[in-house]
Amino acid sequence: MKRRDLLIWIFSISVLLIAISCSAPPSGNSAPVFNSCSPSDKATEVATNVKLSWDFSDPDNDALTFTVKLGDTEQNLQEFYSGPKREKMCELQCSTKYYWKVIADDSHGHKVETPLLEFTTVFCANRKPKVPVLMAPSDNSTDLSTTQVTLHWTCNDPDNNALTYTIYFSENTPPSEYQLTTNNSYDVFSLKPETTYYWKIRASDGEYSSESATWRFTTASSGTNVSPTVPVNVYPPNGVSGVSVPATLTWQCSDEDGDDISFSVFLDSRSTPLQLLCQTNEPFAIASDLIPNTEYFWQVKADDGHGHVVSSPIWSFTTAGLGNSPPSEPSDPSPSNGATGVATEVVLSWECTDPEGDSLAYDIYFGESQDPPLIRQNLSDNFVLIRDLEDKKTYYWKVAVKDGSHVVEGPLWWFRVGEYAQPESVVTLTDSGLYVVDYVDSTPALSSRVNLPQVRDLDVYGNKAYVVGNEEMDIVQLETLSVEATSVTTGSGIQISTLRPLQRIVAQTLYGCVTNDSSGLILLNVSDETHICLVSEVNVENAESLFVSGAHIYIPSDSKLVVINALDAYNPWQEGFYNGTSISDVYVVDNTAYVLDDSKVVKLDVSDPSNPLKTQESSVDLNSPSHLYVHDGQVYVVDLDGLTVLNGNLEYVDSIDILGINDVLASGDYLYLATEDGLLLLTTDTLQTLSQVMDGEKVIALSLYE
Numbered sequence: 001m002k003r004r005d006l007l008i009w010i011f012s013i014s015v016l017l018i019a020i021s022c023s024a025p026p027s028g029n030s031a032p033v034f035n036s037c038s039p040s041d042k043a044t045e046v047a048t049n050v051k052l053s054w055d056f057s058d059p060d061n062d063a064l065t066f067t068v069k070l071g072d073t074e075q076n077l078q079e080f081y082s083g084p085k086r087e088k089m090c091e092l093q094c095s096t097k098y099y100w101k102v103i104a105d106d107s108h109g110h111k112v113e114t115p116l117l118e119f120t121t122v123f124c125a126n127r128k129p130k131v132p133v134l135m136a137p138s139d140n141s142t143d144l145s146t147t148q149v150t151l152h153w154t155c156n157d158p159d160n161n162a163l164t165y166t167i168y169f170s171e172n173t174p175p176s177e178y179q180l181t182t183n184n185s186y187d188v189f190s191l192k193p194e195t196t197y198y199w200k201i202r203a204s205d206g207e208y209s210s211e212s213a214t215w216r217f218t219t220a221s222s223g224t225n226v227s228p229t230v231p232v233n234v235y236p237p238n239g240v241s242g243v244s245v246p247a248t249l250t251w252q253c254s255d256e257d258g259d260d261i262s263f264s265v266f267l268d269s270r271s272t273p274l275q276l277l278c279q280t281n282e283p284f285a286i287a288s289d290l291i292p293n294t295e296y297f298w299q300v301k302a303d304d305g306h307g308h309v310v311s312s313p314i315w316s317f318t319t320a321g322l323g324n325s326p327p328s329e330p331s332d333p334s335p336s337n338g339a340t341g342v343a344t345e346v347v348l349s350w351e352c353t354d355p356e357g358d359s360l361a362y363d364i365y366f367g368e369s370q371d372p373p374l375i376r377q378n379l380s381d382n383f384v385l386i387r388d389l390e391d392k393k394t395y396y397w398k399v400a401v402k403d404g405s406h407v408v409e410g411p412l413w414w415f416r417v418g419e420y421a422q423p424e425s426v427v428t429l430t431d432s433g434l435y436v437v438d439y440v441d442s443t444p445a446l447s448s449r450v451n452l453p454q455v456r457d458l459d460v461y462g463n464k465a466y467v468v469g470n471e472e473m474d475i476v477q478l479e480t481l482s483v484e485a486t487s488v489t490t491g492s493g494i495q496i497s498t499l500r501p502l503q504r505i506v507a508q509t510l511y512g513c514v515t516n517d518s519s520g521l522i523l524l525n526v527s528d529e530t531h532i533c534l535v536s537e538v539n540v541e542n543a544e545s546l547f548v549s550g551a552h553i554y555i556p557s558d559s560k561l562v563v564i565n566a567l568d569a570y571n572p573w574q575e576g577f578y579n580g581t582s583i584s585d586v587y588v589v590d591n592t593a594y595v596l597d598d599s600k601v602v603k604l605d606v607s608d609p610s611n612p613l614k615t616q617e618s619s620v621d622l623n624s625p626s627h628l629y630v631h632d633g634q635v636y637v638v639d640l641d642g643l644t645v646l647n648g649n650l651e652y653v654d655s656i657d658i659l660g661i662n663d664v665l666a667s668g669d670y671l672y673l674a675t676e677d678g679l680l681l682l683t684t685d686t687l688q689t690l691s692q693v694m695d696g697e698k699v700i701a702l703s704l705y706e
Helices: 003-023
Strands: 033-038 043-046 049-057 065-071 078-083 087-091 097-105 111-113 117-121 133-136 141-144 148-154 164-170 177-181 185-189 196-204 209-211 215-219 232-235 240-243 247-252 262-268 275-280 284-287 295-303 309-311 315-319 331-334 339-342 346-351 361-367 374-379 383-386 394-402 407-409 413-417 425-430 433-440 443-446 455-461 464-469 473-477 482-487 493-497 511-516 520-525 533-539 547-549 552-557 560-565 573-579 583-589 592-597 600-605 613-617 627-631 634-639 642-646 652-656 661-667 670-675 678-683 689-693 699-705
Touching (some): 049 097, 078 087, 133 196, 247 262, 262 284, 275 284, 464 511, 493 547, 520 552, 547 583, 583 627, 592 627, 670 699, 678 699
Parallel strands (some): 043 117, 141 215, 240 315, 455 493
Antiparallel strands (some): 033 049, 049 087, 065 078, 065 097, 097 111, 097 117, 133 148, 148 185, 164 177, 164 196, 196 209, 232 247, 262 295, 295 309, 295 315, 331 346, 361 374, 361 394, 394 407, 394 413, 425 699, 433 443, 464 473, 552 560, 560 573, 583 592, 592 600, 600 613, 627 634, 661 670, 678 689
C-alpha cells in the first residue's frame, strides 16, 4: 500500500471513530425518566387557561431540556414550547380534546418521549368557528377571467351558529377588507389583466372569529385565452341528506372564450382520494352504484382544451336509507319533566334513536312561555348547556329531531329553578259552611266544618274569620273553629281593616267594611266581638265587591268606581270616582287600581284618589269577567271561560279552562281556586293542578290564614 493511500485510510477510520463517539451516549450515563404530568392523561373539564406541567427525573442529575408538542388532532401536533422549564401556560378552546407529548433531552444522547397524552377542556356554550377553508380558485391559479371570478370557501361552526364572513381582497398582501356576506361564495367583477390578487376569509359567529390562510390568483393578459369558471354545484346541494339512488349530479360551468369544456367527475365515499366516475361534455353525470345511507364526496374538473383545468370544491351528500323511517320522538329529558330545585346553570339532555342509524340533528326550543322560541339549530349532540337562569322561575323546552328526511318534534317539557315554597293554609267558605285547609307540601288536610247559613264572602284578620251572608255576619275563632259572635248585619262583600295607611297597628280600632244591597257601604266596629256596633253608612248604588287600601275604600258601582275616604270612620265621604262602562271588580296595589270594566282590565293611577286616571287597558277581550286578583306582577282574571293570566302591562301570559270559578287567591308559588266543584291548588308558573279537595261542594270565597 502506498504511503498516501495509507494516510487516507487512517484519516477515514479516525473520522468514523469520532462520529461514533459523538453519537453514542457515554458509557454509564442513563436516560431521563418520565414521572407525571398535569393535566393527567384523559383528564376532562380542564380549564381553557391551563398550565401544562411535566416532571422528569434524571439518574445522573443531568440538566434537561424539553420540547412540548400540542394539537387538537393526533396527526397535527405542533411544537408549543422548547426549553428548560417544566411548565407553560396556554390559552385553549373550550369543548375541545387536545393531544400532547413531551420530549426530554439530557444532552448526552438520551431523548425520552412520553406516550401520546390527551385531555378535554371544559364544555362551553359557544366556541369559535372553525378556520375557513378556501376552495376556489385554487391557490396560485393563473389566466383567470378579468370579467368575473367567484371566490368559494367552506366553514363550520361547532355550535351551528349562523356565520358572517368578512372578505379580504386586494392587489396587496395582506389583503384589505373588502365585503361582508353570509354566503360561502362571492363574485368579484371587472378585474385588471395580468394582475395578482390576494384574498382570505374571516368567519364570525358574533362573538368569536377565525381567519383563513391567504391565497392568490392571477388574471389573464388582454387577448389571452382564459380559464373556465369554477364549476358550481346545482344538485345535490352540498351536505344534503336523503338523496335518492341513482343520483344525477349536476353543475354549472362556463367559458368566456366560448371554448368547448370537457368535465372529469370524481366521486368516493372517502373525501380523499376521490375516484374518477366518468368524463363527459355535459354538465351532469349519473351515479348509479351508490350504497344507501352513505355519505359521498364529489368534485368536478373543467378542461377548456387550452391548458386550463379548473377544479371545483369537494362537495358531499348522503344517500337515502332503504325505506327511511323517522327517528324516535325525543324522550327521557334531563332535568326530568316537572323537576324543581334545578340550578341556574343546567345541561339539557334527551334520548333519541334512528332505525337506520342516520345522523341526527337537533333544534332546541327554550324559554319562559309555553310556546318557547328556537334558540339553537342543527346540534349534533343530544345535550346543550343553558346558563344564567333566574331563581324561582319556570322554563319550558322541547326538541325537534331531523334525519335529513323527517322532522319529529318532541313533547313540551318544563322545569323550575329553585324549590316551590310550602303552600299556606286557606280559609274556605262553601255553601254549607267554613273550613280551614292545611297543606303538607301540596297535599290538602281538611278541618271540620263550621256550619254557617247562606254565606257570601269572608275575610280573615289575625286568628278570626269574618263572614257575611244573606242572614247575618259571623265571627269565627279559627283556632277552635267556633262561632264567637253573630250580628244581624247582612252583606255581599266584607274586608276587615284599621282604615289606616299601615295595617294591624297595635291598639287601633278594627273595622268591618261591608257592602250590602240596602245601604251600599256600612262600617262596623268589630274590635270587641261581644259588642259589634254600626259606625257609619255611605250610600253607594248596587255595591257588591270592595277593596280597602289604607283609609280608602274602592267600590264598583254599575258604571263607576267610587272612592270613599274613611280616615274618619264616623264621617266617611266620597272623595273621587272613575267613569267606566260596566265595572265589576277592583284590586289595588300601591297607587295602581286594577279594574274590571266590561270585557277589559283597566289600570288606574290612584295616587290622587280624588281623580283616578286611566293609564292602560288590556287588549285581551274577556268573556263577562267577574273577579280579579293581583300577585307578584301577574293579574289573574276570572270569566265564563275560566282563568286568564296577564302580566303587569296587561299582556296575555296564559289561561286555563276551568269552568265555574267563584274566587281566586294567589300566594307564593301557588294559586287557590274556589270553584263550583271544590278547591283547587295550582302552581302560579305552569297552572298545573296539584290537588283538589271538597269535591262536589260549591266553594264561594277564600282567604289566607297566616
